[in-house]
Amino acid sequence: MFTPPPSPLPGPGPAKPFAPSDKLASAADEPQPTYAPDQTPRKRRIGRRMRWAALVVPFVLILITASTRYVTHPAAFDVLADASHSTWSDLAHWTPHKRHPQEEVAGEYSSVASVSTASITDIASLTQAALAIESSSASASPTPSTTTGAPTVPSDPVLPTPFPQPFDSDLTQNYSSVSCFNFFNNMTNTEPFRRCRAFSLLWQSSSAFISAQSNVTLMNTLVWGTCNTPIDADACSVNMAWFAGELQTACAADLKDGNTRVTETLTAIRAYDVMRKVACLVDESTGAYCFVKAVAGTDSADKYTYNLPLGLPIPSTTAPSCSSCAQDVFQIYADALQNSSTTLDGLQLTYEDAVETTNQKCGQSYATAIVKSNGAHARCPWSWSAPVTLAVVAAALVIQ
Missing domain, CATH: 1.20.5 (Single alpha-helices involved in coiled-coils or other helix-helix interfaces)
Structure with a gap:
């Protein structure tokens, strides 16, 4: 039977005592575990x-x-604009135009006018009703008509007395403020306003003026009266600018509430200059006012072009006449939008679409297309x- 040899015994000699340093040394010799880098800087960056x-x-x-x-509402910053501090009496003593004798101005114009009790007539509805006419077709080339039913420009005709005025059918309406109601009453009874015979406001809100479309001779006389005012054109332009400023102050609440009468009146007052120019435009080939020709039915589709500064577009069913008169009207509008210092918000809203529609039939060079660069509607x-x-x-x- 095999017997394993005995285990070797340690050699002779004294035993070596254990020292703590020996254990530390051996631990240092062993491989160390790998730890992830400190996360503190990353946490600080995220924080x-x-x-x-x-x-x-x-x-x-x-x-x-x-x-x-x-x-959406740039008018909110209108408070930064300078306010006008003129008074009604400041505009009450303009020197009349030499075509007419001096008329005596009756004192102060702060008294309130008598107000009609008729039903309220919406301005836009009144104007649209006046334009309920048949659209007529015309040639595509901008050549003047050879025949016309419109009379020539009269020579110093006898004007009706009193001359038609805006808001003659009714001035009553629900206003947001008493100051706005008083403003309209005072404005329509001041000579600086009445003597300027604003075509823009007559065409927008005068039932007497709009009804004259059925009498071309009378309309011819009335248009002559808007072009030959007792106060010259420059003074009337100053007057209307003043009225526009005062309206924005007195009717601030109504403008904010979107009162139709007030907003449309402000648009028409601002369009005074440009609409006076187009109303007084004469067709050189016939010697008649272009506007009277449109009313007489010779170029009846052209009537809608006189609504553009009031913010009313040309109906899509209307065929452009492509007449020379309408072309001249579009050019006046283009010049006004490019050069006028007045806010023509109604024209800015309607002009480009009207040009696009008209040029589709009359040719791309017929009416001038411009880029909208100002006004409440351009962003x-x-x-x-x-x-x-x-x-x-x-x-x-x-x-x-």
């Missing part, structure tokens, strides 16, 4: 970004809200770019 996001994002939202308010191209850019930057700060 900083979150704090920046908390500051930037609310600021961006506020900026977007403010820019949206400006784009600033960079109105959204700034807040959107800031929003993108804020998002990038959070993601990084």
Whole structure:
């Protein structure tokens, strides 16, 4: 039977005592475990970004809200404009035009006019009713008509007394403020307003003027009266600018509430200059007022072009006449939009669409197309770019 050899015994000699340093040394010789790098700097960066996001994002939202308010309602900043401090009496003593004798101006014009008790007639409805005429076709080339039913421009005719005035059918309406109601009463009874015979307001809101379409001779006389006013054109332009400023002050609440009578009146007053020019435009080939020709039915479709400054578009069912008169009217509008310092909000709203429709039939060079660059209806191209850019930057700060 095999017997294993005995285990070797340690050699002779004294035993070596154990020292703590020996254990530490052997531990140092062993491979050390691998640990992940410290996470503290990364956490600090994330914290900083979150704090920046908390500051930037609310600021961006506020900026977007403010820019949206400006784009949708720029009139909110009208409070920065200078207010007019003129009084009614300041405009009461203009020197009359030499075509007519001096008329005595009766004292102050602060008294309230007698108000008709007739039913309220909407301005837009009144104008549209006056335009209920048949559309006539014409040649596509802008050549003047060889025959006309319109009389020539009269020579110093006898004008009706009193001369037709705006709001003659009814001045009563629900106003938001007493100051606005008083303004309309005072304005329509002041000589600086009445003597200017504003074609824009007559065509918009005078039932006597609109009814004269059935009597071409009478209409011819009335148009002559709007072109030859006791107060010259430049003084009337100053008067109307003053009335527009006062209306915005006295009727601020009504404008804010969108009162139709007030907003349309402001549009018509602002269009005084350009509409006086087109009303007094004469067809050189016939010697007749272009407007009277349109009323007489020779170029009846042209009648709608006189509504553009009032914010009323040409009906889509109307065939353009392509007449030389209408072409001259469009050119006056284009010049006014490009050069006028007056706010032509109604014309800005309707002109481009009218040009596009007319040029489709009459040729691309018939009416001048322009780029809208001002007014309440044109939006600033960079109105959204700034807040959107800031929003993108804020998002990038959070993601990084």
